[in-house]
Amino acid sequence: MLSTERSGGGRGRNANAVDDSVSDTPRGRFPKTAHLLKHSDFQRVYKSGRRHFSGNMTVFYLRTQPEVAPEPNEAGAAEELCAQPKGRVRVGFTVSKALGGSVERNRMRRRMREAVRHHLLMLECISGSVDIVINPKKSSLVAEFPQISQEIERAFRVIRQNCGIAGKKIGEQEARSR
RNA sequence: CGUUGGGAUCGGGCGGUCGCCGCCCGGGGAGCUUACGCCGGCUUAGCCGGAGAGUGCUUUUCGGGGGGAGGAAAGUCCGAACUCCACAGAGCGGUGUGCCGGAUAACGUCCGGGAGCGGCGGCUUUAAGGUCGUCCGACGGAAAGUGCCACAGAGAAUAUACCGCCUCGCGAGAGGUAAGGGUGAAAAGGUGCGGUAAGAGCGCACCGGGCGUUCAGUAAUGAACGUUGCAUGGCAAACCCCACACGGAGCAAGACCAAAUAGGGGCGGAUUGAGGCGGGAUGCGCAAGCAUUGCGCCUCAGCGAGCUGGCUCGGUUCGCCAAACGUCCGGGUAGGUCGCUUGAGCGGCGUGGUAACGCGUCGCCUAGAGGAAUGAUCGCCACGGCAGCAAUGCCGUACAGAAUUCGGCUUACAGGUCCCAACGCUUC
RNA sequence: GGCGCUAUCGUCUAGGGGUUAGGACGUGAGAUUCUCAAUCUUAAAACCCGGGUUCGAUUCCCGGUAGCGCUA
DSSP: OHHHHHHHHHHHHHHHHHHHHHSSSOOOOOOGGGBOOOHHHHHHHHHHOEEEEOSSEEEEEEEEOTTTTTGGGOSTTHHHHHHGGGGOEEEEEOOOGGGOOHHHHHHHHHHHHHHHHHHGGGGTTOSSEEEEEEEEOGGGGTSOHHHHHHHHHHHHHHHHHHHHHHHHHHHHHHHHHO
């Protein structure tokens, strides 16, 4: 676990440390195209995804291979279509009405989104695309922001580990077949 | 200055770092298309072909500018705008509103006025009551009708007589009463004096009511005068009556584009053209008529017996049906675009009106998302509480998040500011 | 987002202005039985909250709260 952390995220953490010394909050982008938007995507993640439990949230994630299923009929544009979803990570939030009024729900979702934005660079190296759904719990409203950020970081590390192991296994199998 | 009540208004501020969603400007990339322009060819008013975004559309990225939750955005309780559906008119039914006048696009909202069946406080009075101030309210109708008024109580609705009182009578009892007691939420005008066997509007005075006239007022209503001794309660947020209003659904309304899959329809497949006659459909037109489309019959000309299957089998002729396939059209799902923010808009000034509000003029543009942006974090200041002599430290800063848009109502709310009224204290 | 409905013992329900709020299942106690079950007797246990109308409200009216349903 420590070795994977050092090998995989060492550069990113160094960059974060540099950013911390210069400015307060780390850089990171979380535009609309990285959001999970459609109801069917949410249902697919809930139905066939894996789960990771944490103190203030539950994280569902599902690895998808979009270059296998629909795209290969267009041979000319296959390059860009493969290049585009290669590192595509989409994250969605589900905050149900049972967690409070709209002000509290908005605050939970915004803090979660901010924490996801800070750590989204960790998942850049994953081949293929991952859909993630985060369900906050009611305790995340009063929790401190560094704790939430830490939990998100741990969840992302697990996701990266699982998906990375899968990729490694595929690579080993290919090497053995060769 | 303080307390209480009412009203209006604001709803923490500044900065650092990193972000999110629209809009505008500029640069780059990708995709689509070819109207103008370019190139080439030809049978040259033009046609055909090619490359390609310089002008186009979509998308993405970078840089800059500017904007980005509320007084209640909430509850969805009323009223409208807007959209679709339905619709000859009227009635019944249903729902809602309810003093009077006005404002308004409309309202159950607002403004002004009236009355009190209300609460509180002051004054007056023996009391009933009157009067003043303030607050308040879903304040039409109870001799149009129906219904209900439990228990208690003698009696609870065109009333009754338990204990009483008085008269007659030895008594049993009979009669007259409704002052007093008692029950109740409510007992049939109130107080006082007279009167009486005892009593009673039985008579009188005052108060309260009913009716009528006059005056004031747009009206609700009020005042004055006259008259009437005055049994006839409460509940209509019970049914109901009267007056007035209301078609239904709601932006997930609705409009447009439209993948994949399945399915529907037309034509070709399944021979061509011209003319005439007959009648049909659609569109335009008041009509006459015109245009388009396709059907039947006849005539003439042309092609020439056709590579699928079926109509019991085989041959010939004629005809019908169906399939593969091709092409066109329509409905429509996922998805996308519009509706979507310039509006009964906001502010200033003037003016009419007691006011709500109206009119005129000048200025301004003020969120527009769509699994849903408007933020996260840090520091300083402000305010409040606690600890502390102090410095300072810690904690807290409400209610709450646009979803088509307005006008209201209701509900929630830390704290700050201003105004008005009453009362109390101090000073002049 | 819009529209509509409901709220009664622990659960399912009846009642519809009047003072003991009824029933069934469940719970507790007792009886019966050697014991349990079944049966019988008995007890406790509720009108979502706040205002208003009324003499009186679980019921009628208004406003909140909670739950449920329909709608692309």
